Amino acid sequence: MLILILGLFLFLGVHSFTMSRRWRAWAIDKVGLRYYKFSYMAKSFIGLGLIIWGFIRYRHAGMITVWNPPYVLHYLNFVLMWLAIVSLFSIGPNPSKIRGWVRHPMITAVKFWALAHLLVNGDLGGMLLFGSFLAWAVADRISLKKRGDYGAPRHKKFTQADLQAVALGSAIYGITIFLHPYLFGVVAMTW
Secondary structure: OHHHHHHHHHHHHHHHHOOOHHHHHHHHHHHOHHHHHHHHHHHHHHHHHHHHHHHHHHHHHOOOEOOOOOOHHHHHHHHHHHHHHHHHHOOOOOOOHHHHHHOOHHHHHHHHHHHHHHHHOOEHHHHHHHHHHHHHHHHHHHHHHHOOOOOOOOOOOOOHHHHHHHHHHHHHHHHHHHHHHHHHOOOOOOO
16 A cells, blocks of 8 residues: 555645646746656656556555445446546637536546545545545645636537537547456446
8 A cells, every 4th residue: 555655645746746836936947847847747657657556456455445335326426437538528729618617627527537436435545546636636626726727718608629528528438437347457337
């Protein structure tokens, strides 16, 4: 579990550092933009690798059950995951009503993804992993609001970009449900 915690600390720490624009500007001034971006990317990939490796090791060592989520939460998980993927696919240059609703599609997608998985994972490692990402996403959204970044503007009508986000998001959602047991070792949908 220590590797998982180290990975979360590194990955989310790097992403949290950017919330402080003053510290970010100071770091860029000291090392230059190119090195800052390279360092950010390298630390993020190392952190993500440690998260994945740590979680795999935790699962193989035997998960620590904290609570048994009721099965009804799986249905809520399906809805939240669909919203997460559609939100993610609403990112783009063209105006979109969905992007206007969620304001920050990537952060909203992380919040939906983390909450969806937190609801159906009653083990300590899962709660740590998904709870950490949810807490980070909420903190990042608050940070954006404090900086005056309210995200994508509201759009009155649904656009072609919305149709593409729903269609592509729904297709990827279906593929993800099918591949989930092969990619992550957990059956996503049981009837």
